[in-house]
Amino acid sequence: MVMTALNDLWHGFGVAFEPHNLMWCFIGVLFGNFVGVLPGLGPMAAISVLLPLTFSMKPVAAILMLSGIYYGAQYGGAICSILLNLPVHPPHAVTCLDGYPMTLKGRGGAALGITMIASFIGASFGITEMIFFAPVLVGFAFKFGPSDICALMLLGLLAGSTLARSSPLKGIAMTVLGLLFGIAGTDINTAEQRFTFGILHMADGIEIVALALGIFGIAEFLKCVNYIKPIAPKDMHVSMRDMLPSREELKTAFPAMWRGTFVGSLCALIPGTGPTIASFVAYALEKKITRTPERFGHGAVEGVASPEASTHSSVQGDFIPTMSLGIPGDAVMALILGALIIQGITPGPQLVREHPDLFWGLIASFWIGNILLIVLNVPLIGIWVKLLTIPYRYLYPSAIFFICIGVYSTTNDLFGVGETLVIGLFGYILLMLGFHPAPMLLGFVLGPRFEENFRRAMLISDGDLGVFIQRPISASFLAIAVMLLVVQFYVWAKKRRANEG
């Protein structure tokens, strides 16, 4: 078992080191790092902007690059949150708590250095987890029938929507809305057109690029315009030497990194609990076990090391359910899954067997990408810090142009651009009403497959809904889903009562 995995991994390195793939992996991490640093642009926007460009690429190269953007942006985002207290991507919100106070104390460089080490350790562990765990999961997943897949999707959807922020009701509503968006267009079973309102362009359904760029691009710009201030360049000086943490800092940080890594890798295995949850859990754990909890929030090294390590190990581990079961853990994974589908690859347990070059090449590229990121970040830190000072008034107009041309290039039609604008406006209204539209993407990607499997399950069971409880696999998935729901509503109600009282 172990030997086969290592053998496959060896093959994967062969794929990842092909010059063509290596180049796209490098471009991905570089671009991801670049966008991650820029205040006001997240990895979601970055991946969606580059998504159209990957349509003409080979599947392996496309996925390598898109994944590279994702974890590259995680590295870059840490810079932004530690030096500016500005979390672009939710997992970094925790890093800000102690990272920014460290900057105020003049140890911002050291915080960055520790982040790099923690990220690398976390990521390495997450990748190892994927190597050994994904094949096991795949073997298990081959036993799934349509009702089991349905229950698993339901679990993934519920977990993805409720474990997000704000009220679980709103999260679930967004997922349901995403499912509806997902089934718009021509129904594959009856060839009837649903939700097309007689518009010819809508027959193929909503473009994933239009949806992603609408909610993560246009809607975000509508929200942020004139609210993001340019940063005075004088405060920003970090050199390579500053990044070297002191021996004492390292001594406190190392055990914390391992604890964080462990938390992250556990969170990665539960569908729906992505890096955001992992980072919060890791931070809470550090605060609980330390003898001096009062240091937290005032620049405690562990408060940076542990969440960062857990974020990265969970980011890499998140690929496990996505690649082996075809169930994305969060919106970014949903996008990557969408890219796979566009490439004509059916996600699911058969992916590892049918496309071993893609699966193992991706894993190998994680190692390469993470090493590239360390190489990129340590010597180039000065340049990345300079990038922080690019004002938002240059960023978002350029990004809007990239969105327009990007959507246009997917269909060679201006209709898609209009579609993006409409979805963007709709997304902005949702944001104003306190929704977080990210789970929509999860529902959108899973929508058609969910309906398909539900139909099949009902056909097999002759319309008996009891099949979901009778089959042990789907019953246990449903039980976990119900448990998750109960816990979420309980926590939410308690928090709200505390707020009111």
Add this chain to the structure above:
Amino acid sequence: MSLKKDRIAGLVLVLLGLGAYLEGRTHSLGTLTQMGSGYFPVALGLVLVVLGLLLFVTASTDSAENPVVQPLAADTHEPPHLSLDHCPPPDWRGIGCIIGSVISFIGIGHFFGLIPATWVCVFMAAMGDRTSTYREAAILSLLMCALAVGLFHTVLHVQFPLIQFPFWKA
């Protein structure tokens, strides 16, 4: 504030759900064994309606959950603090310019081609920021035009006429 917001949010969900329900009813429902194309949308629509009603009923009366974020004054040197969780009140100039810029990309792109569309789109979007100057916006737009030609047209072969004069045909 929050009370009103959650109530509106609930109503919006109910409306969206009703819409999905009504559209779904125009297709055949079928039975649970042999589901028609309308079954799934109708079911999802009803779920949305229920969620919306629940949200409406349980709407929090607590206003402390939503602190109001003020637009940043031009002279503060504070680092930006834009919360991930709360949406600040709309900035109409920015919003108008962004919407206008995308619409003009579509309109001008349709009639006059990529270069004029890009220039107007970027310029208009840039003017949405209150600290932008005409000069800066114009230069940024020119840079993006260069990128449109150099990267998207020449390297990536995006099928979009660079420039055309539709009303000027001889």
